[in-house]
Amino acid sequence: MGQLTDIPIQLSYRTGRDDLVRDFLIPCMQASDLYRRAAGYFTSSGLALAARGVASLASRGGRIRLVASPHLQPEDVEALQSASDRPAEAVRAIVSKSLADIEDALVKNRLNALAWLAAAGLLEIKLALRLDSQGRYARGIFHEKIGIFSDSEGNHVAFSGSSNETAGGLVENFESIKAFCSWRDAEGRVEEEIGNFEALWNDATPGLQVLEFSKAGRDLLERYRDPNNPPPGLPKHNVNEPRDTSQFQPPRSFNLRPYQEDAIKAWSKAGGKGILAMATGSGKTLTALTLASKVAEKNHPITILIVCPFKNLCRQWIREMAAFGLNPVACFEGRDRWRAELEEGYQRLSIGLSSVHAIVATNATYASDSFQSIIGPRVSSNAVHHLLIADEVHNLGAERIKEALLDGITLRLGLSATPERHHDPEGTSFVLDYFGGIVYEYSLSEAIRDGRLCQYRYHPVPVELTDEEACSYEEITTKLGKFFAARDSDSEVQQGAMHLLIKRARLLGGATNKITALDNVLSSLPEKPRKAIFYCGDGLTMDSITDKETRQIHAVSRLLGEKHGLRVRNFTFRESTQEREEILRDLASGFLDGIVAIRCLDEGIDLPELQMGFLLASSTNPRQFIQRRGRLLRNSPGKTRAVIYDFFVSPPDLGGSHDDSTFNMERRFFQRELSRIVEFCQMAENGPESINRLHALRLKYNLLAT
Numbered sequence: 001m002g003q004l005t006d007i008p009i010q011l012s013y014r015t016g017r018d019d020l021v022r023d024f025l026i027p028c029m030q031a032s033d034l035y036r037r038a039a040g041y042f043t044s045s046g047l048a049l050a051a052r053g054v055a056s057l058a059s060r061g062g063r064i065r066l067v068a069s070p071h072l073q074p075e076d077v078e079a080l081q082s083a084s085d086r087p088a089e090a091v092r093a094i095v096s097k098s099l100a101d102i103e104d105a106l107v108k109n110r111l112n113a114l115a116w117l118a119a120a121g122l123l124e125i126k127l128a129l130r131l132d133s134q135g136r137y138a139r140g141i142f143h144e145k146i147g148i149f150s151d152s153e154g155n156h157v158a159f160s161g162s163s164n165e166t167a168g169g170l171v172e173n174f175e176s177i178k179a180f181c182s183w184r185d186a187e188g189r190v191e192e193e194i195g196n197f198e199a200l201w202n203d204a205t206p207g208l209q210v211l212e213f214s215k216a217g218r219d220l221l222e223r224y225r226d227p228n229n230p231p232p233g234l235p236k237h238n239v240n241e242p243r244d245t246s247q248f249q250p251p252r253s254f255n256l257r258p259y260q261e262d263a264i265k266a267w268s269k270a271g272g273k274g275i276l277a278m279a280t281g282s283g284k285t286l287t288a289l290t291l292a293s294k295v296a297e298k299n300h301p302i303t304i305l306i307v308c309p310f311k312n313l314c315r316q317w318i319r320e321m322a323a324f325g326l327n328p329v330a331c332f333e334g335r336d337r338w339r340a341e342l343e344e345g346y347q348r349l350s351i352g353l354s355s356v357h358a359i360v361a362t363n364a365t366y367a368s369d370s371f372q373s374i375i376g377p378r379v380s381s382n383a384v385h386h387l388l389i390a391d392e393v394h395n396l397g398a399e400r401i402k403e404a405l406l407d408g409i410t411l412r413l414g415l416s417a418t419p420e421r422h423h424d425p426e427g428t429s430f431v432l433d434y435f436g437g438i439v440y441e442y443s444l445s446e447a448i449r450d451g452r453l454c455q456y457r458y459h460p461v462p463v464e465l466t467d468e469e470a471c472s473y474e475e476i477t478t479k480l481g482k483f484f485a486a487r488d489s490d491s492e493v494q495q496g497a498m499h500l501l502i503k504r505a506r507l508l509g510g511a512t513n514k515i516t517a518l519d520n521v522l523s524s525l526p527e528k529p530r531k532a533i534f535y536c537g538d539g540l541t542m543d544s545i546t547d548k549e550t551r552q553i554h555a556v557s558r559l560l561g562e563k564h565g566l567r568v569r570n571f572t573f574r575e576s577t578q579e580r581e582e583i584l585r586d587l588a589s590g591f592l593d594g595i596v597a598i599r600c601l602d603e604g605i606d607l608p609e610l611q612m613g614f615l616l617a618s619s620t621n622p623r624q625f626i627q628r629r630g631r632l633l634r635n636s637p638g639k640t641r642a643v644i645y646d647f648f649v650s651p652p653d654l655g656g657s658h659d660d661s662t663f664n665m666e667r668r669f670f671q672r673e674l675s676r677i678v679e680f681c682q683m684a685e686n687g688p689e690s691i692n693r694l695h696a697l698r699l700k701y702n703l704l705a706t
Helices: 020-031 044-048 051-059 074-082 087-100 105-119 167-172 189-201 214-224 258-269 284-298 311-322 335-350 363-367 369-381 393-397 425-435 444-449 467-486 490-496 498-509 512-524 552-563 577-589 622-632 660-683 687-693 695-700
Strands: 012-014 034-041 063-069 123-130 146-150 156-161 176-181 208-212 273-278 302-308 329-331 356-362 385-391 411-415 438-442 455-463 532-535 540-542 549-551 568-571 594-597 612-615 641-649
Touching: 012 020, 020 146, 020 176, 034 189, 063 189, 105 214, 123 189, 123 214, 146 189, 156 189, 176 189, 189 208, 258 273, 258 284, 258 438, 273 284, 273 425, 284 302, 284 311, 284 385, 284 411, 302 311, 302 335, 302 363, 302 369, 311 329, 311 356, 311 577, 329 335, 335 356, 335 369, 356 363, 363 369, 369 385, 385 393, 393 411, 393 425, 411 425, 444 622, 444 660, 455 512, 455 660, 455 687, 467 498, 467 660, 512 540, 512 552, 512 641, 532 622, 540 552, 549 552, 552 568, 552 594, 568 577, 577 594, 612 622, 622 641, 622 660, 641 660, 660 687, 660 695, 687 695
Parallel strands: 034 063, 063 123, 273 411, 273 438, 302 356, 302 385, 329 356, 385 411, 455 641, 532 594, 532 612, 568 594, 612 641
Antiparallel strands: 012 176, 034 146, 123 208, 146 156, 156 176, 540 549
8 A cells, every 4th residue: 555645534433433444543553654652551462463453554654652551459569669760670570471471372463563573673662651640649549531643654553442542442341532634624633733743752741651661671572582483574674585695784873892892803803712701791792793794894795604502592593683784594494495405595596686585593403414515515615704703602513513514614713601511621622722722802790890890798508417417418328438538630530430429419409408498598688589580409309398309490489479579480301492581581571580590501691680699509610600690690770789699508527537638628619619709708708708718618628718
């Protein structure tokens, strides 16, 4: 359809006589470049009813500006009053509750269109909150209803009436609206409605506070966006279609920070190879994509190949790449589909239809025969430049993938906060050699100093073993002592007594009293945790509620939910990819209070909203605790600091029956644990106070210098 003037606009539309969606909303959207809507009660399911029109509006480069009012319960008003300095955060949590109730498959499918529109930046949302005569938040809602369609010729159609943007308002109820066209409006009603809306949009309406909600709304709707099912009509960069990526460049709003510029210069100076050892949360992804865009300017045609260890991390890259004008081939699900897209991308390069071919693959896909059979010959031919970007690059030192790293790729960039592989000097050496060594470092302390990561408070919580656990611990220690007496190095001990070391680690990780200690900490907090992560071990423990032995993660989840009333979900390898995505979105939106995980969130996943961390089990692997701490320190609006509780076992007194060699062995084991704790203390706001709490333990093992 052409312009609004081509539509036979009626004076009014009434249920029974007319179909408001089919006869009015969709035709007007199909002819418009801008849809401005103010509605009292708003649910995304209602707007999704007009998804066909939305897609058409988007295909014209159109936008939607929406002002709506959330439905507030008394407790919501109370929450807003207590968070008056940061109302947007409280409103986000309130709105997320209504979205969480949507389960109908048809509604979710319609919400997919709305979510794609939001992801494309074509949906702008503001929320109107009622204020009383004293300027305080009130439960009443903004109930005015304004709608204006505008086309590219400056024509406008305004409407008002009883219809809200809800499924009931558009379909189920008996509703009516009156429509006004700018080309036949002698009374000036259209201009008046436009003026009323613009006053709303600019927060200039007495009795209301209008808050920006576009980003929060996009995040909340993201859970309904199916990456493989874009609605017809959206701009090509939002669908899985080949496109010319010659406009590969950073978004206009993004500016490199000095340390990011230094990192790019260091990599370039090293000849297009190297590893950036940058703290978690310091912007490695944006640094890498900016670097890649600079490389693509001088080397074309080029394939940008991103390799990540996990699917969730791949999806994060794809979202970031969209802002740089890239629509990569996602090589981690549906092999038949991505094989065809991968081949087609190379064909487009070869005939000059595009200059950049972007690919995102998991480590497993990259090492597969299917993937290697396509990319290998292209690398060998030298007809196309290739830039390999390996996120969490230390993972590529594993035996199963080392052979898949192609020598023909000469441009190589590795990213990791911790490039060294724990207890694997050979794998570490391979990674450093292949990628050209560490060319730039930006530490966690530098990131905190520069404000790139937030400050944190750290609370080490010592826990004692039960009598039964202490007996098992002593038995394991006695057996390990025999290995220490006969071996000269830790590596030999580990080779000969690996099963004992694993048994010891599980005993400490699953110590029963950790659940009791966690219960005590939660009970002592002035308010319940929000945006929290609980890291558990993979062993067994005693459930404090059922008094039965169970996995620690289940005991912790039960304690959090049943005793402390927290909304939490487990995040393990057992959850499907879709479930994981939903869990992360629900945590970000505030619908969940926390996540209970084992190891699945150790690397790469971006959760800047996290505010509290409870470490019930940690290895002595530096990479693990550095990644976990960095995950908690990412900056987020309204977040001033993070709080970390670290539960560790205070080694039991083994008595006088053990000799000096056993004591020295215990000392070496505990020294590794203590080194981690001391490092946490050193950068914490309350570091000196936390270290002082450990004085007796450090003195007992002669580790005051640690």
